[in-house]
Amino acid sequence: MKLLNLNDGVEPGVICVEPTLANDGMDARNLAKAHKGPIVSHLEHLPRGIHETSEERKTHWFVGSVDQGTTSSRFLIFNGEGDPVASHQIEFENLYPKSGWHEHDPMTLLSSVEECIEGAMRKFQRLGFSKNDIRSIGITNQRETTLVWDHETGEPLYNAVVWPDTRTKSIVRDLKAKDGADAIKDLCGLPLSTYPSSVKLLWLIENVEAVKEAYEQGRLAFGTVDTWLIYKLNGGAQAESPVHVTDSTNASRTMFMNIRTLQYDDKLLGFFGIDRNKVHLPKIVPSSDPECFGRIASGALSGVPIAGCLGDQSSALVGQCGFNPGQAKNTYGTGCFLLYNVGTEPVISQYGLLSTVAYDFGQGRAPVYALEGSIAVAGSGVTFLQNNLNFIDNAKQINDLAESVPDNGGVVFVTAFSGLFAPYWIDDAKGTLFGITQHTQKGHIARATLEATCFQTKAILDAMEKDSGCKLKLLAVDGGLSNSDLTMQTQADISGIPVDRPAMCETTALGAAIAAGLATGVWSDTAELQEVNRTGRKVFEPKISRKCAEKRFKKWNQAVQMSRGWLQDNDNEDDECDEEKKA
Ligand SMILES: Nc1ncnc2c1ncn2[C@@H]1O[C@H](COP(=O)(O)OP(=O)(O)O)[C@@H](O)[C@H]1O
Numbered sequence: 001m002k003l004l005n006l007n008d009g010v011e012p013g014v015i016c017v018e019p020t021l022a023n024d025g026m027d028a029r030n031l032a033k034a035h036k037g038p039i040v041s042h043l044e045h046l047p048r049g050i051h052e053t054s055e056e057r058k059t060h061w062f063v064g065s066v067d068q069g070t071t072s073s074r075f076l077i078f079n080g081e082g083d084p085v086a087s088h089q090i091e092f093e094n095l096y097p098k099s100g101w102h103e104h105d106p107m108t109l110l111s112s113v114e115e116c117i118e119g120a121m122r123k124f125q126r127l128g129f130s131k132n133d134i135r136s137i138g139i140t141n142q143r144e145t146t147l148v149w150d151h152e153t154g155e156p157l158y159n160a161v162v163w164p165d166t167r168t169k170s171i172v173r174d175l176k177a178k179d180g181a182d183a184i185k186d187l188c189g190l191p192l193s194t195y196p197s198s199v200k201l202l203w204l205i206e207n208v209e210a211v212k213e214a215y216e217q218g219r220l221a222f223g224t225v226d227t228w229l230i231y232k233l234n235g236g237a238q239a240e241s242p243v244h245v246t247d248s249t250n251a252s253r254t255m256f257m258n259i260r261t262l263q264y265d266d267k268l269l270g271f272f273g274i275d276r277n278k279v280h281l282p283k284i285v286p287s288s289d290p291e292c293f294g295r296i297a298s299g300a301l302s303g304v305p306i307a308g309c310l311g312d313q314s315s316a317l318v319g320q321c322g323f324n325p326g327q328a329k330n331t332y333g334t335g336c337f338l339l340y341n342v343g344t345e346p347v348i349s350q351y352g353l354l355s356t357v358a359y360d361f362g363q364g365r366a367p368v369y370a371l372e373g374s375i376a377v378a379g380s381g382v383t384f385l386q387n388n389l390n391f392i393d394n395a396k397q398i399n400d401l402a403e404s405v406p407d408n409g410g411v412v413f414v415t416a417f418s419g420l421f422a423p424y425w426i427d428d429a430k431g432t433l434f435g436i437t438q439h440t441q442k443g444h445i446a447r448a449t450l451e452a453t454c455f456q457t458k459a460i461l462d463a464m465e466k467d468s469g470c471k472l473k474l475l476a477v478d479g480g481l482s483n484s485d486l487t488m489q490t491q492a493d494i495s496g497i498p499v500d501r502p503a504m505c506e507t508t509a510l511g512a513a514i515a516a517g518l519a520t521g522v523w524s525d526t527a528e529l530q531e532v533n534r535t536g537r538k539v540f541e542p543k544i545s546r547k548c549a550e551k552r553f554k555k556w557n558q559a560v561q562m563s564r565g566w567l568q569d570n571d572n573e574d575d576e577c578d579e580e581k582k583a
């Protein structure tokens with residue numbers, strides 16, 4: 001970094017820098033930090049970003065955020081106060097080619113993100129701003145979903161295998177029986193199940209000819225959704241230096257990363273039989289960094305740096321400003337995920353929870369870990385009632401339908417479409433309705449669907465209390481399904497703790513914007529974020545007696561136990577008369 005010798009005539013303590021350097025506000029800010037004083041260039045018009053006050057930064061600096069979820073993609077632009085000023089969202093098709101299979105088209109994921117960027121930028125420009133007002137963008141994404149592409153061409157080799165997909169059941173069963181299986185969770189924080197990326201990659205290598213061939217020839221590139229988007233948004237294989245990275249929150253969902261070193265672990269790769277020389281694994285980097293993630297190659301944001309990357313559940317914790325140990329958030333999206341900040345040392349759960357990287361802001365700051373309770377079906381239960389059973393025309397109507405009856409009428413719905421995740425980890429159950437009688441109405445089933453997520457959250461809270469020794473005092477919530485007041489009231493009633501919902505529920509997108517903004521000077525420290533998204537929050541207080549809550553929870557647990565064992569080892573999930581049909 002070259003300083004110009006132009007300090008004549010400038011106040012003492014102020015240094016001048018090359019115009020090019022000064023025009024890069026970020027480098028200049030780093031320099032200002034190191035210098036502990038103001039910096040100006042000798043240009044007549046002082047460059048944006050160097051001499052603005054923090055008040056001006058709040059209103060004049062913007063950060064973009066891509067939120068690529070299971071049901072939709074969105075792009076939001078936030079100002080320095082953490083308020084969204086423009087956004088665009090697109091739902092895309094989820095593919096279910098067989099029972100238990102769940103896929104996304106990788107190119108659709110990419111084009112939906114690109115369209116969202118263009119759509120939000122048009123709105124941003126109509127407000128009188130341009131891309132020059134955007135310091136950087138962050139990316140947040142559905143986790144575990146596994147993509148494979150040709151390292152040489154950048155072309156996908158198969159559809160993305162989405163996180164709730166259960167085609168890997170027999171692979172998991174074999175792995176559980178293998179020597180060394182018991183030690184895996186302590187190394188990577190996750191139990192063996194159909195959920196992480198490792199088993200999805202194994203299935204792809206074993207079952208898809210093009211993937212197997214690319215692997216044998218050393219051409220196979222692997223990534224989660226963050227990696228795929230960052231790679232493609234940088235220009236893919238055609239980029240001057242292709243960018244193949246992931247952040248440690250996303251990597252902590254693969255089962256290939258050591259939860260303590262935050263690097264790939266040969267013991268883990270060896271256990272899954274993955275040969276590091278045959279597959280290109282993304283480089284693991286911190287979640288907030290001005291350099292590692294490259295820049296957008298084309299379109300309305302061409303040239304803007306990508307400076308933040310977080311798995312969506314980590315991002316929601318950051319967006320809720322859950323920066324202190326003991327804080328937790330629960331995000332009710334397609335699935336539902338409770339993350340509890342445990343500080344800078346990972347806690348390996350003894351009660352069915354996952355250990356995960358909450359966020360890793362780098363620059364000498366220690367990574368922060370979380371205990372996680374993952375529920376596979378939450379909003380997707382509502383979508384199921386809408387699309388498969390035609391109970392409602394849109395998700396919003398679920399609240400009224402459920403309120404059309406005073407209670408669940410004795411119906412319990414174990415929404416085990418992908419088996420049950422935390423804290424149960426039951427892989428031989430499928431969705432099961434209990435308690436149906438002639439009295440049963442659609443409203444009862446709607447209520448039972450919403451309650452299923454609340455009961456599982458209660459089971460996760462109990463496990464978290466046992467693991468951490470602390471009882472949560474307040475549950476911060478967000479995500480699509482958290483818009484249902486009935487669901488949030490039910491959650492407070494069943495768990496016995498207040499539920500705190502922000503007015504602005506796009507906390508997942510906000511988290512990635514924060515990660516990017518921290519790397520590019522919009523915020524210098526998390527302490528500056530205390531006021532973000534605090535106004536207009538709604539708190540749902542528990543209204544029923546603990547005795548009544550316990551009784552309802554007991555009935556739920558009975559249903560869970562009775563749902564076990566539905567799938568037998570030799571069951572063909574597709575159709576029991578498959579052979580006959582073929583004949
Ligand atoms: N007002 C609402 N009431 C109930 N459920 C809703 C509402 N809005 C969205 N949802 C449900 O929330 C899910 C989408 O939430 P979102 O946080 O966008 O998820 P994702 O990030 O997984 O795509 C959908 O499954 C939808 O059915």
Ligand SMILES: O=P(O)(O)OC[C@H](O)CO
Nearest residue numbers: 069070142143333334335
């Ligand atoms: O799409 P969501 O918001 O339900 O999140 C998916 C999770 O990241 C899966 O682990």
